[in-house]
Amino acid sequence: xxxxxxxxxxxxxxxxxxxxxxxxxxxxxxxxxxxxxxxxxxxxxxxxxxxxxxxxxxxxxxxxxxxxxxxxxxxxxxxxxxxxxxxxxxxxxxxxxxxxxxxxxxxxxxxxxxxxxxxxxxxxxxxxxxxxxxxxxxxx
Amino acid sequence: xxxxxxxxxxxxxxxxxxxxxxxxxxxxxxxxxxxxxxxxxxxxxxxxxxxxxxxxxxxxxxxxxxxxxxxxxxxxxxxxxxxxxxxxxxxxxxxxxxxxxxxxxxxxxxxxxxxxxxxxxxxxxxxxxxxxxxxxxxxxxxxxxxxxxxxxxxxxxxxxxxxxxxxxxxxxxxxxxxxxxxxxxxxxxxxxxxxxxxxxxxxxxxxxxxxxxxxxxxxxxxxxxxxxxxxxxxxxxxxxxxxxxxxxxxxxxxxxxxxxxxxxxxxxxxxxxxxxxxxxxxxxxxxxxxxxxxxxxxxxxxxxxxxxxxxxxxxxxxxxxxxxxxxxxxxxxxxxxxxxxxxxxxxxxxxxxxxxxxxxxxxxxxxxxxxxxxxxxxxxxxxxxxxxxxxxxxxxxxxxxxxxxxxxxxxxxxxxxxxxxxxxxxxxxxxxxxxxxxxxxxxxxxxxxxxxxxxxxxxxxxxxxxxxxxxxxxxxxxxxxxxxxxxxxxxxx
Numbered sequence: 001x002x003x004x005x006x007x008x009x010x011x012x013x014x015x016x017x018x019x020x021x022x023x024x025x026x027x028x029x030x031x032x033x034x035x036x037x038x039x040x041x042x043x044x045x046x047x048x049x050x051x052x053x054x055x056x057x058x059x060x061x062x063x064x065x066x067x068x069x070x071x072x073x074x075x076x077x078x079x080x081x082x083x084x085x086x087x088x089x090x091x092x093x094x095x096x097x098x099x100x101x102x103x104x105x106x107x108x109x110x111x112x113x114x115x116x117x118x119x120x121x122x123x124x125x126x127x128x129x130x131x132x133x134x135x136x137x138x139x140x
Numbered sequence: 141x142x143x144x145x146x147x148x149x150x151x152x153x154x155x156x157x158x159x160x161x162x163x164x165x166x167x168x169x170x171x172x173x174x175x176x177x178x179x180x181x182x183x184x185x186x187x188x189x190x191x192x193x194x195x196x197x198x199x200x201x202x203x204x205x206x207x208x209x210x211x212x213x214x215x216x217x218x219x220x221x222x223x224x225x226x227x228x229x230x231x232x233x234x235x236x237x238x239x240x241x242x243x244x245x246x247x248x249x250x251x252x253x254x255x256x257x258x259x260x261x262x263x264x265x266x267x268x269x270x271x272x273x274x275x276x277x278x279x280x281x282x283x284x285x286x287x288x289x290x291x292x293x294x295x296x297x298x299x300x301x302x303x304x305x306x307x308x309x310x311x312x313x314x315x316x317x318x319x320x321x322x323x324x325x326x327x328x329x330x331x332x333x334x335x336x337x338x339x340x341x342x343x344x345x346x347x348x349x350x351x352x353x354x355x356x357x358x359x360x361x362x363x364x365x366x367x368x369x370x371x372x373x374x375x376x377x378x379x380x381x382x383x384x385x386x387x388x389x390x391x392x393x394x395x396x397x398x399x400x401x402x403x404x405x406x407x408x409x410x411x412x413x414x415x416x417x418x419x420x421x422x423x424x425x426x427x428x429x430x431x432x433x434x435x436x437x438x439x440x441x442x443x444x445x446x447x448x449x450x451x452x453x454x455x456x457x458x459x460x461x462x463x464x465x466x467x468x469x470x471x472x473x474x475x476x477x478x479x480x481x482x483x484x485x486x487x488x489x490x491x492x493x494x495x496x497x498x499x500x501x502x503x504x505x506x507x508x509x510x511x512x513x514x515x516x517x518x519x520x521x522x523x524x525x526x527x528x529x530x531x532x533x534x535x536x537x538x539x540x541x542x543x544x545x546x547x548x549x550x551x552x553x554x555x556x557x558x559x560x561x562x563x564x565x566x567x568x569x570x571x572x573x574x575x576x577x578x579x580x581x582x583x584x585x586x587x588x589x590x591x592x593x594x595x596x597x598x599x600x601x602x603x604x605x606x607x608x609x610x611x612x613x614x615x616x617x618x619x620x621x622x623x624x625x626x627x628x629x630x631x632x633x
Contacts, residue, residue, distance in 0.1 A: 012403060013403035014386060015384075018352075048404075053385075053386035055385075055386040067353075071506070072315060073464040074314070075465075076466040076541075076544070107560075108312055108353065110316070110353065112316065112462065113317070113463060117151065125151050
């Protein structure tokens with residue numbers, strides 16, 4: 001149903017994978033075959049797309065994912081200290097999801113004048129400091 | 141009263157402030173941001189003599205502000221917003237409406253001059269539209285600076301049963317956020333620009349490729365497209381589909397973007413054939429940056445000469461400067477081409493946020509050069525920056541203070557390239573990994589490796605398929621050239 005609504009051309013591969021991930025939080029291995037069949041390309045082709053783009057996950061993520069910017073503008077205002085602090089707090093950074101919270105580092109969230117920046121769910125956080133990060137990790 | 145709904149303003153609490161004002165009975169209009177991001181949340185109140193602003197408002201300030209009747213004497217008052225020096229000195233053409241009204245009100249858009257460009261274009265023959273864009277001197281704002289009119293003429297001249305207009309909104313460069321702010325603050329101007337492009341080149345379908353890191357821009361744009369369809373701005377003959385990226389930096393490169401739109405890995409295509417002749421699905425395609433397309437309605441409404449009257453040399457019109465990183469007053473400023481880096485960083489930006497001296501400035505994103513303080517008198521235009529070995533890119537400026545380690549920044553440039561390379565060409569795929577290793581050896585004290593680095597940089601510059609591999613040596617070698625002491629630290633020790 002989810003896939004059928006999107007039409008059947010190969011150009012719908014990304015929208016289909018995005019729809020699956022939006023619904024389930026990740027793209028299950030079996031869904032790769034479903035997408036391939038829906039647009040009439042090989043499973044290898046869809047697998048190739050899945051693995052090229054950083055956004056796609058193959059496992060359920062932590063309940064709360066903090067996407068922390070690590071690009072130049074945030075480097076200039078000390079984002080690396082935040083990455084270190086996350087690790088110090090025992091939060092998984094760019095690793096397999098474990099527990100209720102994880103940090104994924106990303107390059108640029110478009111909040112470069114108010115860095116360090118993070119994206120939690122769909123909410124952008126600016127001027128993030130160590131206390132702010134601790135609060136995000138604690139779920140405040 | 142007006143409270144920005146822009147993601148950057150929300151990131152420092154604008155949402156809670158808007159809710160608090162609404163709860164106290166105020167009528168709140170959510171707008172885009174004026175771009176003076178250090179003042180956010182910047183709340184504005186319509187008064188007898190214009191709009192008065194209040195800076196850095198927190199939810200806790202709301203009750204006091206309401207009780208004070210928003211008097212100019214309030215501690216957070218900045219006076220008339222239009223009179224703020226950072227706003228008054230700008231030439232806001234593309235961003236004229238951003239921060240002023242509800243971005244999703246088509247009536248407000250129209251009232252502020254919106255759709256005048258489209259009306260003018262509808263009265264012109266397609267080649268007259270192309271001629272106007274050409275004579276305005278508009279160059280691609282995505283980074284490459286290719287003349288927009290020349291690109292349009294190529295697509296217009298191509299014979300095909302189907303043509304496309306593709307908007308590149310995959311704004312991945314660190315230090316840039318103008319595309320995001322424009323989409324969140326005035327989405328109709330982008331839609332209008334794309335409709336005009338469609339008329340000019342004979343395309344019936346448009347696509348906007350927006351990066352997935354911009355959820356607020358996605359919300360606004362989806363809503364704007366629906367309104368544009370319902371109100372007939374997008375009618376039979378030209379429609380626009382929004383597609384989301386998936387976290388790949390290289391998809392901002394136009395041919396990788398086209399591959400991604402077609403449902404494949406974002407692997408760069410060799411050129412030729414040019415996308416203008418064989419682009420999306422093999423059809424003639426205009427691929428333009430958000431700011432290029434958004435400049436077009438103004439040009440059609442006010443005339444190519446008016447646009448070309450601003451700027452300097454071969455850089456005509458306005459440049460949307462995005463000032464970011466370690467800077468006291470960061471944000472977005474639309475200025476005529478030709479202002480100096482020093483004016484932007486010192487006069488507008490007020491120096492670093494940390495209060496320490498500026499040491500390095502990266503202009504033009506992750507693939508742009510690092511410049512030392514001695515080059516701050518360089519003018520911001522395409523040619524002047526090229527003359528000092530840099531590039532203007534998408535207009536992003538990232539400021540670093542004297543705590544920066546430039547060898548580390550050089551290493552990062554390679555690391556980023558290794559992570560984000562599409563893998564198609566060897567110089568980029570392998571060169572980036574080797575680059576990290578070479579810089580590591582230099583940092584460890586092997587000065588002889590500098591010759592290896594120079595050789596690798598020359599190879600990547602000359603032999604890479606696209607700008608990713610071709611320009612990664614720019615931040616690396618500029619760091620080495622201007623800050624050699626950071627690379628020789630291990631030697632000296």
